[in-house]
Amino acid sequence: MNTTRTARATRTKIAVSIAALAAGSLVLTACSGSSGSARKLDGTYYVKDVNGTSELGQMVVKGNSVSHHEYTCDGVYEKPDVTSTGELNKDQSQIIWTVAGEDSRNKRTGSEPIATSDTSISISGSAYVRDNSDAGKALLDAFKVKCGK
Incomplete structure (x- = not known):
C-alpha cells in the first residue's frame, strides 16, 4: 500500500x-x-537626393503605414511632387508599396528591404534620418538654405 x-x-x-x-x-x-x-518606427524621416536627384525625400511612418513624398524647393512647403504609399511587413524588414505615385520618376514599386535604427531607416542604400535627430535637423536646415526659405 x-x-x-x-x-x-x-x-x-x-x-x-x-x-x-x-x-x-x-x-x-x-x-x-x-x-x-519590431521597433517603434513612427515618425517622419528625410533623405537628400532622393532617387539620385537633388530633391528632398520624406517618409512618414504611422504604425504599419508608410507614405513617401518627394519635394522640390517649391513643393516642400506645399504639395509633394511625387507620393507613394505602402505598408511595413510584420517584422518591419520590408516595405510593400501598395500605391505608386503618378510621376514617372517614382521608383517605389513592389517591395524593398529596409534596415532600421533608433534614428534612421535605410531603403536600397539610402538612409532616411528622423526629422528630430541632429542629422535630420541639419538636412532640413541645409535644404531650406538651398531653397532660399
Whole structure:
C-alpha cells in the first residue's frame, strides 16, 4: 500500500512540475514576443537626393503605414511632387508599396528591404534620418538654405 501512495504522489508532483514548466514557458514566450517585437518606427524621416536627384525625400511612418513624398524647393512647403504609399511587413524588414505615385520618376514599386535604427531607416542604400535627430535637423536646415526659405 505504501508504494501505491508513493507512486501516486510522485506522479502528481511530476504532473504539477510539468504544468509549472509549461506555464513558465508560455509566460517567457509572451514576454519575448512583446519585447522582441519590431521597433517603434513612427515618425517622419528625410533623405537628400532622393532617387539620385537633388530633391528632398520624406517618409512618414504611422504604425504599419508608410507614405513617401518627394519635394522640390517649391513643393516642400506645399504639395509633394511625387507620393507613394505602402505598408511595413510584420517584422518591419520590408516595405510593400501598395500605391505608386503618378510621376514617372517614382521608383517605389513592389517591395524593398529596409534596415532600421533608433534614428534612421535605410531603403536600397539610402538612409532616411528622423526629422528630430541632429542629422535630420541639419538636412532640413541645409535644404531650406538651398531653397532660399
